Amino acid sequence: MTDAPTQADIDREIAAAHAAYQRRTADGAPVEHHPRRDYAPYRSSALRHPLRPPVTIDVSRDPELVELSSPAFGDRDVTDVDNDLTRQHTGEPIGERITVSGRLLDRDGRPVTGQLVEIWQANAAGRYAHRREQHDAPLDPHFTGVGRTLTDAEGTYRFTTVRPGPYPWRNHLNAWRPAHIHFSVFGTAFTQRLVTQMYFPHDPLFPHDPILQSVTDDAARQRLVAAYDHNLSVPEFSLGYRWDIVLDGPRATWTEEGR
Amino acid sequence: MTHGAHDDTGGARTALPTPSHTVGPFYGHALPFPGGEDIAPLGHPDGITVHGYVLDGAGRPLPDALLEVWGPDPRGAVPAVDGSMRRDPARGGHLGRNGVEFTGFGRIQTDADGHWYVRTLRPGARGRHAPYLSVCVFARGLLVHLFTRIHLPDDPAALAADPLLSRLDADRRDTLIAVAEGRAAYRFDIRLQGEGETVFLEFQ
Ligand SMILES: [Fe+3]
Numbered sequence: 160m161t162d163a164p165t166q167a168d169i170d171r172e173i174a175a176a177h178a179a180y181q182r183r184t185a186d187g188a189p190v191e192h193h194p195r196r197d198y199a200p201y202r203s204s205a206l207r208h209p210l211r212p213p214v215t216i217d218v219s220r221d222p223e224l225v226e227l228s229s230p231a232f233g234d235r236d237v238t239d240v241d242n243d244l245t246r247q248h249t250g251e252p253i254g255e256r257i258t259v260s261g262r263l264l265d266r267d268g269r270p271v272t273g274q275l276v277e278i279w280q281a282n283a284a285g286r287y288a289h290r291r292e293q294h295d296a297p298l299d300p301h302f303t304g305v306g307r308t309l310t311d312a313e314g315t316y317r318f319t320t321v322r323p324g325p326y327p328w329r330n331h332l333n334a335w336r337p338a339h340i341h342f343s344v345f346g347t348a349f350t351q352r353l354v355t356q357m358y359f360p361h362d363p364l365f366p367h368d369p370i371l372q373s374v375t376d377d378a379a380r381q382r383l384v385a386a387y388d389h390n391l392s393v394p395e396f397s398l399g400y401r402w403d404i405v406l407d408g409p410r411a412t413w414t415e416e417g418r
Numbered sequence: 419m420t421h422g423a424h425d426d427t428g429g430a431r432t433a434l435p436t437p438s439h440t441v442g443p444f445y446g447h448a449l450p451f452p453g454g455e456d457i458a459p460l461g462h463p464d465g466i467t468v469h470g471y472v473l474d475g476a477g478r479p480l481p482d483a484l485l486e487v488w489g490p491d492p493r494g495a496v497p498a499v500d501g502s503m504r505r506d507p508a509r510g511g512h513l514g515r516n517g518v519e520f521t522g523f524g525r526i527q528t529d530a531d532g533h534w535y536v537r538t539l540r541p542g543a544r545g546r547h548a549p550y551l552s553v554c555v556f557a558r559g560l561l562v563h564l565f566t567r568i569h570l571p572d573d574p575a576a577l578a579a580d581p582l583l584s585r586l587d588a589d590r591r592d593t594l595i596a597v598a599e600g601r602a603a604y605r606f607d608i609r610l611q612g613e614g615e616t617v618f619l620e621f622q
Contacts, residue, residue, distance in 0.1 A: 203440075207560050209615055214620070235501045267433065279445060288447060341445065349488050349565075354440075355436055
């Protein structure tokens with residue numbers, strides 16, 4: 160009973176959760192753009208999700224809510240080279256250089272400008288420069304895998320980095336994460352806060368990964384996958400991936416002075 | 419956080435949201451920054467300390483949770499000043515806060531014992547609300563972050579009149595009110611699941 164589940168066990172649970180979602184929507188339930196916090200195939204969620212439903216707050220009744228404002232970040236918080244993960248050491252990191260860029264938008268498609276975008280990732284061999292990392296792939300002395308930037312006047316962000324490798328984890332026997340870059344973004348309201356992951360197109364690990372598959376809606380899951388964009392590729396330097404981010408959650412309907 | 423495409427405001431809402439994912443276990447060298455828990459300017463007379471544990475459904479503290487705290491100044495004004503995580507253009511590292519300005523924002527990683535603390539300014543009231551600090555909880559295993567609020571216990575009349583707190587049963591309400599420990603220190607535990615589960619909020 161204490162044996163780790165196999166990939167086949169997890170694949171069955173993933174399929175069951177998909178089927179349950181399809182039954183719900185067929186019966187008229189709303190589209191679920193986000194994972195359920197009690198998604199069982201991701202084992203770490205078992206003791207870390209609330210059992211009670213959240214208490215709903217209607218922000219339209221209350222423009223004074225602290226959560227309708229957002230922390231300010233500016234040029235003091237981010238230096239110019241923080242968005243280039245290939246230039247943080249004396250030498251160049253090993254791996255396939257990539258340019259990752261896109262726009263930060265709200266649910267109305269309006270750009271979110273001047274806000275903080277942070278990323279972190281494994282190196283090209285699939286290893287994080289983190290003390291708790293147990294995977295024995297090589298560390299790269301020239302790669303930390305951490306970056307940050309502010310969105311510009313069009314809501315655009317841009318990073319230069321290397322393509323991360325897939326890596327094993329211990330959710331189940333033979334569990335491998337598809338290659339991904341972690342993103343943390345702020346909107347104009349704290350209610351729009353988002354932490355997520357960007358994936359690369361056509362990764363064969365997609366169907367087996369309980370974190371990606373926790374997004375049970377097919378279209379929503381597809382929105383986590385970047386598109387190769389030849390126009391973003393830098394000649395003689397890097398391959399380009401485009402990934403737009405759309406923040407959920409309500410924002411203030413008025414414009415705060417000076418923001 | 420589960421809006422359909424045609425629900426609120428009657429406006430366009432044309433863009434479909436990017437799904438949330440867990441922060442995972444390896445954000446520790448990316449998101450926390452030195453002095454993240456010290457939001458209050460040094461020596462400010464309105465400084466308070468709030469501390470506690472983040473606990474799972476078995477009552478075990480989480481050594482890998484990340485909290486973000488966001489609150490107004492003692493007059494109730496929301497800070498619009500940057501500089502929470504000032505960077506050093508020369509070395510590329512963090513400079514930390516400048517010790518004078520109040521940005522209202524902090525980020526705290528629970529320690530190996532699952533304990534966290536924040537030193538900030540006593541929040542002021544806004545609108546009809548009792549004063550509170552907004553908290554966003556991230557953790558490995560948590561696929562979508564959780565919002566909650568820290569209220570201070572010092573003004574029972576304000577708490578009784580608060581539009582959110584007055585909607586809740588007494589036992590649930592108490593999960594949103596810190597316990598005074600004297601000398602401007604307060605205890606606030608966050609229970610993710612089960613007995614005494616903290617009230618978490620969804621904004622629509
Ligand atoms: Fe990861």
